[in-house]
Amino acid sequence: MKHNYLFSRRLISIVLAVLWLATLANLVSAQPGVPGGRMEPGVLRIKITEPLARQLESATVTRTPGNVLMTGIRSLDLVNEQYKVTSLRRIFRDGGKFEARHRRHGLHLWYEITLDKTALLPAALEAYRGVIGVQHAEPSFKKAIIGSDRQDFGPRRIDVSAISAARASGVTLPGPSNDPLLDRQWHYNNTGQAAGTPGLDIALFRAWGLTTGTPNVVVAVTDGGAQVDHPDLAANMWVNTGEIPGNHIDDDNNGYVDDINGYGFGDDTGEIAPSDHGTHTSGTIAAVTNNGIGVAGVAGGSGTGDGVRIMSCAAFGATNQTGFELTYVYGADNGAVISQNSWGYTNPGAVEQVVLDAIDYFIAEAGKDENGNQTGPMNGGIVIFAAGNDNTDAQWYPGFYEPTLAVSGLTNKDTKAWYSNFGTWVDIASPGGETFFANDPQGVLSTVSNNGYAFFQGTSMASPCIRYCRSARFSARRAWLYTHHAASAPDTTCNRCQWS
Numbered sequence: 020m021k022h023n024y025l026f027s028r029r030l031i032s033i034v035l036a037v038l039w040l041a042t043l044a045n046l047v048s049a050q051p052g053v054p055g056g057r058m059e060p061g062v063l064r065i066k067i068t069e070p071l072a073r074q075l076e077s078a079t080v081t082r083t084p085g086n087v088l089m090t091g092i093r094s095l096d097l098v099n100e101q102y103k104v105t106s107l108r109r110i111f112r113d114g115g116k117f118e119a120r121h122r123r124h125g126l127h128l129w130y131e132i133t134l135d136k137t138a139l140l141p142a143a144l145e146a147y148r149g150v151i152g153v154q155h156a157e158p159s160f161k162k163a164i165i166g167s168d169r170q171d172f173g174p175r176r177i178d179v180s181a182i183s184a185a186r187a188s189g190v191t192l193p194g195p196s197n198d199p200l201l202d203r204q205w206h207y208n209n210t211g212q213a214a215g216t217p218g219l220d221i222a223l224f225r226a227w228g229l230t231t232g233t234p235n236v237v238v239a240v241t242d243g244g245a246q247v248d249h250p251d252l253a254a255n256m257w258v259n260t261g262e263i264p265g266n267h268i269d270d271d272n273n274g275y276v277d278d279i280n281g282y283g284f285g286d287d288t289g290e291i292a293p294s295d296h297g298t299h300t301s302g303t304i305a306a307v308t309n310n311g312i313g314v315a316g317v318a319g320g321s322g323t324g325d326g327v328r329i330m331s332c333a334a335f336g337a338t339n340q341t342g343f344e345l346t347y348v349y350g351a352d353n354g355a356v357i358s359q360n361s362w363g364y365t366n367p368g369a370v371e372q373v374v375l376d377a378i379d380y381f382i383a384e385a386g387k388d389e390n391g392n393q394t395g396p397m398n399g400g401i402v403i404f405a406a407g408n409d410n411t412d413a414q415w416y417p418g419f420y421e422p423t424l425a426v427s428g429l430t431n432k433d434t435k436a437w438y439s440n441f442g443t444w445v446d447i448a449s450p451g452g453e454t455f456f457a458n459d460p461q462g463v464l465s466t467v468s469n470n471g472y473a474f475f476q477g478t479s480m481a482s483p484c485i486r487y488c489r490s491a492r493f494s495a496r497r498a499w500l501y502t503h504h505a506a507s508a509p510d511t512t513c514n515r516c517q518w519s
């Protein structure tokens with residue numbers, strides 16, 4: 020794998036922040052069972068060859084009296100008829116000015132097929148694999164926000180009326196910001212305030228000496244939706260300046276209507292449905308720091324409007340969950356350079372090549388224009404995933420996919436959090452916290468929906484490594500080699516980090 024990202028000084032804390040965020044997600048528990056039960060019924064995906072793609076793009080589609088879709092391509096139609104196919108569509112919509120780039124990455128070769136819901140998917144997959152020009156066929160595996168099935172993981176809301184008044188204005192960073200809840204964010208500066216071990220944190224105040232964030236770093240958060248108008252988050256939301264809100268027109272012709280702060284992929288709307296989880300992970304990255312209200316974000320700026328920007332990619336919508344692969348392509352094409360993910364499949368070993376292809380696209384193309392010129396703060400992107408909350412070393416994708424940065428979770432005493440996944444595939448560890456009762460201060464505090472604040476626990480990011488992040492430049496591949504957090508022996512020396 021080739022990663023040649025050169026990081027500037029200002030990016031370091033951002034990356035660290037996002038890393039740790041990665042896992043404030045609460046992953047799903049492993050659900051051993053029949054693999055077929057983990058597939059979405061009535062849908063499968065195929066990747067076809069270039070010749071078949073050309074044929075399909077020029078095909079005249081007709082329908083049989085029974086509404087089965089026919090393409091005029093005999094080998095394909097035979098199977099379509101057998102499985103009562105009603106829809107065959109490109110997964111990645113036309114990329115506009117990025118279409119040539121999409122095609123170079125083969126994104127136009129992916130199709131989604133809607134078939135008889137009662138069809139046995141393993142048999143259907145085999146049938147499509149036998150079609151001339153089909154290189155790959157796969158089901159759509161079920162996915163979940165990490166921990167969404169675990170109410171004990173959060174959110175544990177705090178009483179907003181108990182929030183103390185803002186500290187004095189005029190506070191300058193580095194050093195403690197004026198956010199009134201900062202003292203309860205032990206993961207930034209662990210003084211033992213939540214019965215943790217002083218000093219075991221991400222040394223955020225020191226990192227703020229390098230940077231507090233920068234608005235040209237856009238972080239795409241694939242999760243539930245962020246509350247885009249949360250008073251402690253709104254100012255750091257990415258804004259698509261080419262789009263006019265609410266006019267039902269795709270003004271900037273990027274394929275998405277009214278996408279102002281990202282897109283509700285799950286619900287297929289520019290109106291992003293706020294969720295506690297997506298608001299929490301977004302807030303850890305970039306709640307507005309030093310604005311005198313609520314919490315601080317890791318890269319939320321210095322109080323002068325200079326934080327990183329959050330692009331909310333809500334694949335988990337209010338009514339539906341879909342479009343995961345689209346979020347990476349959307350992110351890369353619309354200016355994001357970091358992709359933050361706190362979702363996973365509902366069983367270990369499940370993986371979708373279409374998602375991996377999209378992740379590869381993000382890693383290769385983020386930060387560049389359609390001609391390959393670097394326009395963003397990085398030449399290529401980073402994709403970060405929560406390792407998961409199953410306390411196993413099984414193959415939990417997409418974090419298990421090597422090019423992503425997989426993040427496990429630590430307690431405020433620098434031990435592996437009880438729930439955190441682990442293994443040689445995990446790249447880094449960071450505070451995820453542990454909560455055992457309502458408002459347990461040992462969790463991680465951030466923003467949630469309805470203008471709220473709450474503790475969550477979840478697999479998280481790497482305070483041990485972050486403490487060693489002092490250099491101005493490093494390569495992604497060299498930086499993130501860490502963590503075999505076996506159940507009881509975290510490597511707090513971080514001696515596998517190789518900062519340059």
Ligand SMILES: [Ca+2]
Binds near residue numbers: 268272273274
């Ligand atoms: Ca648009």
Ligand SMILES: [Ca+2]
Binds near residue numbers: 267268269277
């Ligand atoms: Ca519009």
Ligand SMILES: [Ca+2]
Binds near residue numbers: 308310312314315316
């Ligand atoms: Ca704040």
Ligand SMILES: [Ca+2]
Binds near residue numbers: 445
């Ligand atoms: Ca990795």
